[in-house]
Amino acid sequence: MSKVVEVVEQLASPVVEGLGLELVDIEYVKEGKNWFLRVYIDKENGVDIEECGLVSERLGEKLDEADPIPHNYFLEVSSPGAERPLKKARDFERAVGRTVLVKTYEPLDGEKTFQGKLIAFHNGCLTLECKVKTKKIEKEIPYDKVANARLAVEF
Template sequence: MSAGESESALVRRLHELLEPVVLDHGLDLAELQFRREAPGWVLRLIIDADDGVSIDDCARVSREVSHLLEVEDPIEQAFSLEVSSPGLNRPLKRERDYFRCRGKMAKIVCREKIDGQNVVIGRLGELENGDIVVETETGPVRVPLAQVSRARLLVEW
């Protein structure tokens, strides 16, 4: 098994191990990353909820995850644990992210042109048959989720 394959196996194992902890707190594990960064290895959990995530939510999950990782010991090298919310300009990766963020402004970059454009900016509407309806300045645009290269909420002031 190559280093990349073993790392993805570790990430899958960590996800299986840690997602129930997050769910037990009524939260959603939006993303799990384990990667080498400038200060060393970092295990990053991005948690989310329909009504937002508080600092107390992050602290509770962090304490419980830390304890579980000490007991299970699935990671061989030293690492730092970070637990946070996705932030105001959060990426949209899963169908439930689009559902949760209905009514908010987003920028969606598509793999292929949709209505003559690769970038769709507008207010997220309903999910319909694998498409997200986006209300743009020129009217609604249906974007197939399968065509999304990347998407992010836009901060509205």
């Protein structure tokens, strides 16, 4: 994690939690010639534009005081969206029963990408119910082998 992200997380956490929201993720990226600081927030039934605006305003004040970024940047506060990333153990615990997309660092049985219903997360292992042709199979994926994961929207 970059130093900027660490400092922003320390500044953002009390602001976000003080509003009864969850800090999902922070990105600090350069796109073209511009830098973007993206803060993703959520709550059980989703966040609205007013909550994003309030976090942006309060966090902006904290960032101005601490001044952890030496150049111009754009601050964006938003929901992580329907396909929110799953990064922490508690994200996986809350996603049980939902469809997820998981990519692993190394192949497991020749595959690195798995999509299916997360039916369990315990003892450092995800259990997915995946569809293979016409059959449903259970696939166990060790948590420490997960490169990235997110909720998946099915149509």
